[in-house]
Amino acid sequence: MPVPSRRDFLAALPAAALAQSAAPGERVRVCVFSKHFHWTDCKEMAGMAAAIGFDGIDLTVREGGHVEPERVAAELPRAVETIRAAGLEAPMITAGIVDTESPHAEAIVKTAAALGIRYYRWGGFRYRDGGNITGQLEGLKPRVKALADLNRQYKVCAMYHTHSGVGQVGASIWDLWWLLKDFDPHAVGFNLDIGHATVEGGFGGWIHSTRLAAPWLRGTAIKDFRWGQNARGEWAPQWCGLGEGMVNFRRYFAMLKQIGFHGPLQLHFEYPELGDAHAGRKVSSIPKEKFVSILHRDLDRLKGWLREAQLIG
Numbered sequence: 001m002p003v004p005s006r007r008d009f010l011a012a013l014p015a016a017a018l019a020q021s022a023a024p025g026e027r028v029r030v031c032v033f034s035k036h037f038h039w040t041d042c043k044e045m046a047g048m049a050a051a052i053g054f055d056g057i058d059l060t061v062r063e064g065g066h067v068e069p070e071r072v073a074a075e076l077p078r079a080v081e082t083i084r085a086a087g088l089e090a091p092m093i094t095a096g097i098v099d100t101e102s103p104h105a106e107a108i109v110k111t112a113a114a115l116g117i118r119y120y121r122w123g124g125f126r127y128r129d130g131g132n133i134t135g136q137l138e139g140l141k142p143r144v145k146a147l148a149d150l151n152r153q154y155k156v157c158a159m160y161h162t163h164s165g166v167g168q169v170g171a172s173i174w175d176l177w178w179l180l181k182d183f184d185p186h187a188v189g190f191n192l193d194i195g196h197a198t199v200e201g202g203f204g205g206w207i208h209s210t211r212l213a214a215p216w217l218r219g220t221a222i223k224d225f226r227w228g229q230n231a232r233g234e235w236a237p238q239w240c241g242l243g244e245g246m247v248n249f250r251r252y253f254a255m256l257k258q259i260g261f262h263g264p265l266q267l268h269f270e271y272p273e274l275g276d277a278h279a280g281r282k283v284s285s286i287p288k289e290k291f292v293s294i295l296h297r298d299l300d301r302l303k304g305w306l307r308e309a310q311l312i313g
Contacts, residue, residue: 028256028311029055029089030302031266032295033221034066035280042066042079046086052295053303056089058121058266061108062096064280069096069104072111080115092119092219092264097158099143100150113154119219119264121191122147122158125169125179137178140169144179148187159191159219159263164199164237171200173209180216189218195225195268198247199237207251214259222302223247223268239271239278242298249302253309261311267302269294 032054037045042059045066049057059079061067067075080090093112097105097120112120125140127133151158160180162170170176176190190213197206210217224245228238242249270278274294275285284291306312 027313028262028265028306029091030299030306030312031056031058031089031091031264032299033094033266033268034059035094036269036274036277036295038064038066038280038282039277039284042082043086046083046088048292050086050088052292053299054088054267056091056264057083058264059083059090059093060280061093061112061120064282065094067093069108072104072108076108076111077115080117090115090117092121092159092266093117094121094161097122097147098124100146106150109150109154109156113156117156119157119159121161121219123160123163123170126167127169129167133175134178137169137175140179141182144183144188148183151187152184157186157218158188160189161191161221162193162196164196171196173197173201173206173213176216177209177213180213185216185218189216191219191221191264191266192217193221193223193268194247194249194252195221195223195237195239195245199225207255210255217259217261217263219263219266220256220261221266221268222249223270224249241271241273241294242301249305250308253305253311257309257311267299269298 032049034045034057037048038060046057059066061072061076062069067079083090095108096102097108100106109120127136147158160170160176162173162176164171169179170190173192180188180190192210194206197210200206201209222242223239224242224247225237225239226245227235230236272278274291277284277286277291303312
């Protein structure tokens with residue numbers, strides 16, 4: 001299927017989408033998700049990530065992460081200083097924030113803002129079985145408004161992370177448009193995980209839903225998958241290395257180019273080849289040389305597609 005022209009694509013978007021347009025010369029920065037480095041400290045992580053060729057780090061600021069939420073005021077500045085000393089950027093964090101009532105929510109937002117971090121991942125809303133979908137989404141809007149108000153106070157943006165699965169708000173993407181359409185996309189947006197989006201959207205559903213919600217797209221997570229049978233014989237998505245699965249990265253990156261996307265792009269490695277590090281455990285079950293080789297391989301493939309789409313130089 002041919003990719004629509006930039007003119008046709010932008011004509012179908014609301015005016016708010018123009019807020020995503022990149023400044024002349026601005027390029028996408030590729031971050032690595034620090035979840036896969038939980039087996040080591042920030043200094044070693046930053047050194048390895050820089051040597052491999054990443055531009056920045058998406059730092060976990062949640063229970064069990066590199067920064068524990070209750071110690072964010074002391075630990076996050078030290079972690080960010082270490083990351084920047086290695087020549088990397090810290091454009092975003094992944095926080096365990098669902099809404100303003102989440103433990104330490106304001107302390108996390110306030111500390112991140114003071115360090116110049118403009119984006120953080122949030123989310124975790126779920127549907128109740130049997131309830132009216134639009135009614136439930138309307139019922140969530142006061143919580144979104146409160147978070148948007150907090151973010152405007154500190155001049156940051158929360159990016160709702162999309163997952164696949166029954167009961168997950170945001171899995172379909174179009175429901176995020178319904179949830180966010182009344183709010184400032186500079187205060188609350190979403191972080192599209194293209195792997196999960198393809199699980200839910202298949203051949204083309206993710207394309208149309210992404211076009212609908214594009215004005216609120218502020219970040220994207222990159223991973224690949226293929227369908228397979230688990231130990232119980234059930235069909236389920238199985239994460240794999242980039243280019244080994246079903247995600248249409250060329251189509252997706254062409255779309256990102258069309259809307260002028262320049263938000264944080266995060267590369268994930270959530271497949272068993274990475275050993276225990278794929279699940280964010282505190283130990284690594286594979287040699288460091290193999291770990292580095294896997295990250296190099298996927299990053300090289302990703303950068304090839306990004307260059308092809310003219311998202312990086």
